[in-house]
Amino acid sequence: MARRSADAALLNGKVHLNGKSTPGVRRSDRFLTSLAKAKQVTFISHVHPDPDSLGSMLGLAHLVERKLQLPTRITRDGIVSRAENKAMVELLNLELLPVEKIHWKAGDAVVMVDSQPNTGRHSIGKDAPLKAVIDHHETGGDLKGIPFHDIRPHIGATCTLVTKYLLEQEIDVPDRVATALLYGIETEVCGFPREATPCDDGALQFLYPLAEKNLLAQIRNARLPHSHFECLLQALQSSFIYDRLIISWVNDLPQPEQAAEVVDFMVRFEKVDWAVCGGVWENKLILSVRTSLHGAQAGEMLQRVVGRMGKAGGHDRRAGGCIRLRNDSENALDEVQARLRKRFLKELDIDEQRGQRLVPLRAMLENLQA
Numbered sequence: 082m083a084r085r086s087a088d089a090a091l092l093n094g095k096v097h098l099n100g101k102s103t104p105g106v107r108r109s110d111r112f113l114t115s116l117a118k119a120k121q122v123t124f125i126s127h128v129h130p131d132p133d134s135l136g137s138m139l140g141l142a143h144l145v146e147r148k149l150q151l152p153t154r155i156t157r158d159g160i161v162s163r164a165e166n167k168a169m170v171e172l173l174n175l176e177l178l179p180v181e182k183i184h185w186k187a188g189d190a191v192v193m194v195d196s197q198p199n200t201g202r203h204s205i206g207k208d209a210p211l212k213a214v215i216d217h218h219e220t221g222g223d224l225k226g227i228p229f230h231d232i233r234p235h236i237g238a239t240c241t242l243v244t245k246y247l248l249e250q251e252i253d254v255p256d257r258v259a260t261a262l263l264y265g266i267e268t269e270v271c272g273f274p275r276e277a278t279p280c281d282d283g284a285l286q287f288l289y290p291l292a293e294k295n296l297l298a299q300i301r302n303a304r305l306p307h308s309h310f311e312c313l314l315q316a317l318q319s320s321f322i323y324d325r326l327i328i329s330w331v332n333d334l335p336q337p338e339q340a341a342e343v344v345d346f347m348v349r350f351e352k353v354d355w356a357v358c359g360g361v362w363e364n365k366l367i368l369s370v371r372t373s374l375h376g377a378q379a380g381e382m383l384q385r386v387v388g389r390m391g392k393a394g395g396h397d398r399r400a401g402g403c404i405r406l407r408n409d410s411e412n413a414l415d416e417v418q419a420r421l422r423k424r425f426l427k428e429l430d431i432d433e434q435r436g437q438r439l440v441p442l443r444a445m446l447e448n449l450q451a
């Protein structure tokens with residue numbers, strides 16, 4: 082009944098599809114209405130899609146197939162490289178269409194999840210027929226002219242919003258979809274620092290009985306490549322401590338997401354509140370930041386540090402960024418690293434100082450001789 086009156090209100094033009102909340106009309110209804118005229122729906126997300134992106138695309142594709150009976154496509158922008166994420170794609174049989182292979186046709190509608198347009202996190206062209214954006218990042222994008230958007234930065238995961246849509250629409254959630262959504266939320270909120278709301282916890286509780294626990298265990302404990310350990314060793318040996326900040330440089334990042342793996346590990350160090358990793362991958366310096374401090378606005382902090390040198394964004398306690406290196410000379414890299422170091426210290430109110438090595442050189446040499 083409520084659904085019918087909501088539709089009636091939309092048809093009568095009493096409701097604006099501009100993302101503002103309208104009493105009596107649920108967001109999931111407005112989301113579906115924004116796609117009602119489509120012939121096919123394609124889901125896109127940010128570069129190097131993470132579990133929150135993958136789970137959100139899969140969950141919404143299920144919703145659209147069931148409620149609108151439309152064909153759907155889920156995609157990947159760039160590569161999926163983290164071992165757990167690759168395991169998720171393989172074990173849940175996610176068929177990801179590379180975005181560079183897409184040519185838009187009449188009747189195509191695009192839904193962006195876990196990101197916002199023009200944030201520098203996509204390689205998709207401006208011609209994509211974007212109809213809806215669902216995201217939880219604090220980094221604002223350009224939402225002008227997009228019929229439906231649901232941006233809730235206080236929520237831990239985009240998968241939580243998607244789970245709410247599925248609940249509102251009262252459709253069954255297959256175990257594969259539940260597993261993807263659960264893992265998407267878990268990777269966003271169950272780590273440290275934790276950024277979860279009661280809404281995220283509610284979604285986790287709903288999904289847990291439905292998820293395939295064996296698959297989840299295999300994803301969580303995905304086998305790691307040799308390069309993972311080489312990278313961690315490089316990071317440990319290049320880490321410098323500046324008061325409550327630790328910076329690790331990895332000059333040969335095996336894959337772009339490993340910078341995040343380094344800081345997830347380093348932020349647990351009891352002597353620091355901030356962990357930064359900068360790693361070189363394909364003529365780019367990939368930056369990842371974590372802080373154990375609540376209310377630190379890490380995303381905005383990293384945006385100020387990176388400034389016009391590149392792109393950055395994120396959440397309260399986690400952030401990422403990317404700087405294109407002008408050339409691959411050591412000098413160019415040294416220069417960028419020195420500038421960043423200076424800016425991080427300034428931004429965090431730490432006096433200019435020589436850093437202290439996490440592992441003293443003498444200890445490294447002794448280890449080699451042992």
Ligand SMILES: [Mn+2]
Nearest residue numbers: 133195238239
């Ligand atoms: Mn997310």
